[in-house]
Amino acid sequence: MTAYNTNEMMTVAASRRLKNGAVCFVGIGLPSKAANLARLTTSPDVVLIYESGPIGCKPSVLPLSIGDGELAETADTVVPTGEIFRYWLQGGRIDVGFLGAAQVDRFGNINTTVIGDYNQPKVRLPGAGGAPEIAGSAKEVLIILKQSHRTFVDKLSFITSVGHGEGGDHRKRLGLPGAGPMGIITDLCIMEPEEGTREFVVTSLHPGITREQVVENTGWKIRFADNVAETEAPKPEELEALRALEARTAAAHGQAGGEE
Template sequence: MMSYTTNEMMTVAAARRLKNGAVCFVGIGLPSKAANLARLTSSPDVVLIYESGPIGAKPTVLPLSIGDGELAETADTVVPTGEIFRYWLQGGRIDVGFLGAAQVDKYGNINTTVVGDYFAPKVRLPGAGGAPEIAGSAKEVLIILKQGHRSFVDKLDFITSVGFGEGGDYRKQLGLPGKGPVGIITDLCIMEPEASTNEFIVTSLHPGVTREQVIENTGWAIRFADNVATTAEPTAVELDALRALEARTAAAHGGQVGGEA
């Protein structure tokens, strides 16, 4: 059995959620790493779209930004950004939006704007990009981020991208077409929205992780499903593909692995 890190477990678990043949709108950082791992392993026919215009991108190394030439050079085609959003996303042609976050709450709402007061923030974050539109219009959304008190908070300082708002049928009240987030994948566990309340609960613990660890690293009173599964360990094929991807990326970008943001 190969040894692996918690970050590798997180990336592998997220990659497995991406179905083969799905059209996926990919965020830079951890989502891009997981989506490209899926393309290299379980989902070779996944169609990766980035907001700068590449459709069917097949990068050999992870992009440092949406403007990375690797995306356009390896894509089936490149279209204007406006077409990506209007025709593909708002037109209902995106199966999965794959997003990262600085902070997330129990209803899958995302903050990537500020920590602290908006007008006098403690930290000014990278901002929204296309994430609000992806969260609103993609058929489904997957969220990937490392788990801790600073990232899993009871109340967001700013809602950049809406998940289930205040819970229940909040999305329906807003008239949003997408189903919203269907999974939050972390380095400790997998969470999914509870039926009716749409509050995220733990449905799978990664190997060796305890409930206490999850509770300690969550800023709200996290709840667990009646039957909590154990996430399957990464296979040698998955780990080899992930490590090779990271090594190629580090070599191409002078040590940066293009997926830790």
């Protein structure tokens, strides 16, 4: 078996969640890496859309931002940002929103705004961008981030993008059209919302990861599904495609892989 690290496991596991032919609204950073790996491996016909207006992007290197020329140059077409949101996203034409996060809670709500008190924060984060609209209107959402007590918290300092709100039917009561987050993929495991409560529970552990490790790196009392699977290890061709993508990106931008 080809050796791999936990970041590679996370990216590969996330890429597999993107179905071939899906229309995907992609966030910069880890979501972009996973979405483009899917395009290069399991889902060659996935349609990648970025906030700045490019549709059907096929970048050879990972973009530095939504304004990276690589996106427009490799897209099937480029439309105004207003059209991306009003016609594509709010019009119900986005199958999957692929998002990163600074913090997430047990119901898949996302914080990318501040850590600590809003008026006197410990850390001021990059902010919302288009994530609140993506989280609200995409047919479903995938979230990718590294797992720790700092990122998986019992109570968010600020809710930037709504997941399942307070759980149960809260999204429906808020009038949000999309199904909300259907998967959280980390460097330790995969979580999915429990039927009814919509609380995220562990459904798959990555190879070599224990339940104790997940518990230790979660800020709430994490629960596990009745039948917890083991995530399939990355295949050689998946690792080859990922490492080649990261190497091209590093050569183009002078940094390693567009990591968040």
